[in-house]
Amino acid sequence: MTRILMVCLGNICRSPLAEGILKSKVDTSKIFVDSAGTGNYHVGGLPDQRSIDVAKKYAIDITYQRCRQFTVQDFDDFDVIYVMDNSNRRNVLELARNQRDKDKVKMILNELFPNENVDVPDPYTGGLNGFEQVFQMLNKACTVVAQNVMQ
Numbered sequence: 103m104t105r106i107l108m109v110c111l112g113n114i115c116r117s118p119l120a121e122g123i124l125k126s127k128v129d130t131s132k133i134f135v136d137s138a139g140t141g142n143y144h145v146g147g148l149p150d151q152r153s154i155d156v157a158k159k160y161a162i163d164i165t166y167q168r169c170r171q172f173t174v175q176d177f178d179d180f181d182v183i184y185v186m187d188n189s190n191r192r193n194v195l196e197l198a199r200n201q202r203d204k205d206k207v208k209m210i211l212n213e214l215f216p217n218e219n220v221d222v223p224d225p226y227t228g229g230l231n232g233f234e235q236v237f238q239m240l241n242k243a244c245t246v247v248a249q250n251v252m253q
Contacts, residue, residue: 103132103133103134104132104133104134104181104182104251105133105134105136105179105180105181105182106124106133106134106135106136106180106181106182106183106184106247106251107135107136107137107138107172107176107179107180107182107183107184108120108121108124108135108136108137108138108184108186108210109137109138109139109140109172109183109184109185109186109190109194110137110139110140110185110186110187110190110222110224111139111140111141111143111186111189111190111224112139112141112143112144112169112226113137113138113139113144113149113169113170113171114139114144114147114148114149114150114153114169114226115149115150115152115153115224115225115226115233115236116153116186116222116224116225116236116240117137117138117139117186118137118149118150118153118157118164118167118169119149119153119156119157119164119233119236119237119240120137120184120186120210120240120243120244121135121136121137121164121167122157122162122163122164122167123157123162123237123240123241123244124244124247124248125162126161126162127244127245127247127248128248128251128252129252132252133251133252136180137167137170138170138171138172138173138176139169139170139171139172140171140172140189140190140193140194141171142171144169145169145170145171146168146169146170147168147169148165148167148168148169149164149165149167149169150226150233152225152230152233153233155230155233156230156233156234156236156237157237160237160241172193172194172197173197174197174199177197177198177199177202177203177206180206181206182206182208183206183207183208184208184209184210184247185207185208185209185210186210186221186222186224187209187221187222187223187224188209188219188221191207191209191219194207195207209221210222210240210243210244210247211239211243213243213246213247213250214239214242214243214246222236222239222240223235223236
């Protein structure tokens with residue numbers, strides 16, 4: 103089984119969307135997808151209501167998800183760790199114990215824009231339109247991820 107982790111700052115906006123989107127595109131009996139945040143601000147809570155709403159608009163339910171913080175153990179538990187932005191990338195890499203850990207960390211939008219390290223913008227402080235834009239970016243990136251892991 104391939105194990106994929108989506109990581110953002112608080113695990114309430116971008117990474118829950120990425121988790122839900124990717125799960126909707128893969129065979130979850132073969133691909134395990136989870137999400138986490140680099141910060142501990144929302145541990146145990148639901149994703150942001152705006153993320154829940156935009157996911158629901160596309161028939162994706164993320165209300166079962168609960169926020170959790172990224173840990174060193176995640177390097178052992180996951181094959182690929184997709185981060186949403188360069189700040190998340192730095193925070194995750196600071197916890198890496200070796201090159202093997204570092205090699206698992208990838209920018210999710212590099213699936214669309216190879217080696218450009220483009221950030222998925224954090225929609226938290228914006229309005230609903232920001233969540234829609236993030237959904238569309240992640241949907242495109244997750245389509246590529248799904249195609250790659252299902253081969």
